[in-house]
Amino acid sequence: MPRRELKYPAQVEQWLNAWGQKLQNPGEMILIGSGGLLWHAAQKGIASPMSENSMDVDPITQNDEIAELCYDAQIGSLFEKENGWHINLMPNGALDGLPPDWQKRSTKKHYGLLQVEVPAPEDLLAPKIKRGEPRDLAHAQWARYNSLVKV
Amino acid sequence: MTSLALEDEARLQYSRILWKNPRTRNRLLFVWEHPEHPHRERFEENRQLVQGLLECPDPQAYVDTVAGADKWSLRTLTREIPAVIWSLWDESKQK
Numbered sequence: 001m002p003r004r005e006l007k008y009p010a011q012v013e014q015w016l017n018a019w020g021q022k023l024q025n026p027g028e029m030i031l032i033g034s035g036g037l038l039w040h041a042a043q044k045g046i047a048s049p050m051s052e053n054s055m056d057v058d059p060i061t062q063n064d065e066i067a068e069l070c071y072d073a074q075i076g077s078l079f080e081k082e083n084g085w086h087i088n089l090m091p092n093g094a095l096d097g098l099p100p101d102w103q104k105r106s107t108k109k110h111y112g113l114l115q116v117e118v119p120a121p122e123d124l125l126a127p128k129i130k131r132g133e134p135r136d137l138a139h140a141q142w143a144r145y146n147s148l149v150k151v
Numbered sequence: 152m153t154s155l156a157l158e159d160e161a162r163l164q165y166s167r168i169l170w171k172n173p174r175t176r177n178r179l180l181f182v183w184e185h186p187e188h189p190h191r192e193r194f195e196e197n198r199q200l201v202q203g204l205l206e207c208p209d210p211q212a213y214v215d216t217v218a219g220a221d222k223w224s225l226r227t228l229t230r231e232i233p234a235v236i237w238s239l240w241d242e243s244k245q246k
Binding site: 067089 | 154163164175241
């Protein structure tokens with residue numbers, strides 16, 4: 001299978017549009033990590049690929065229907081075979097790594113019955129910069145280059 | 152609540168969410184009871200405790216008062232929730 005992984009903003013938008021059509025009832029999901037950065041880029045019409053590819057996206061949900069979709073798309077799944085990346089469900093505790101009051105700065109968007117909340121780019125980058133691993137710093141640089149955050 | 156590693160917290164949080172819905176509960180049970188699941192026997196040994204952990208309102212209180220803090224911690228009991236192996240999870244969709 002050719003390497004595809006997750007690198008283009010449009011990939012996140014296509015995924016969310018598809019899941020918005022699948023949901024039978026309203027549900028909410030928070031998207032953190034590099035998937036969130038790609039989402040912000042997609043909203044700005046940015047098409048440039050992320051400098052370091054990602055293998056997964058990190059959503060958080062309290063909704064059973066969304067959680068089931070995420071389990072269906074876990075590592076090793078047919079979803080991953082088709083898309084080249086998978087879903088890595090994160091717990092509520094992952095939000096503790098974001099700066100305080102991140103929800104005041106987040107953005108929400110509906111895809112059919114699916115409501116997606118994405119923390120602001122600065123908040124998404126905060127745990128990455130704190131971790132300071134090469135891939136995290138490359139994501140921060142990509143976000144700055146594409147004007148998702150101020151320098 | 153004792154802090155859990157994110158991986159353990161995710162297993163507890165999402166197992167509890169999926170357990171609440173009868174249909175997804177059946178999918179979990181199909182996976183966990185499957186003869187090919189490597190932890191099936193272990194699940195059977197601790198089934199009542201695991202089930203209680205998934206259904207209780209407060210997991211930490213459940214460990215402290217029901218499961219027994221002398222034998223279990225939230226972390227160790229959470230790890231008794233069997234992993235969901237994708238091939239079995241996919242198969243459970245047809246059942």
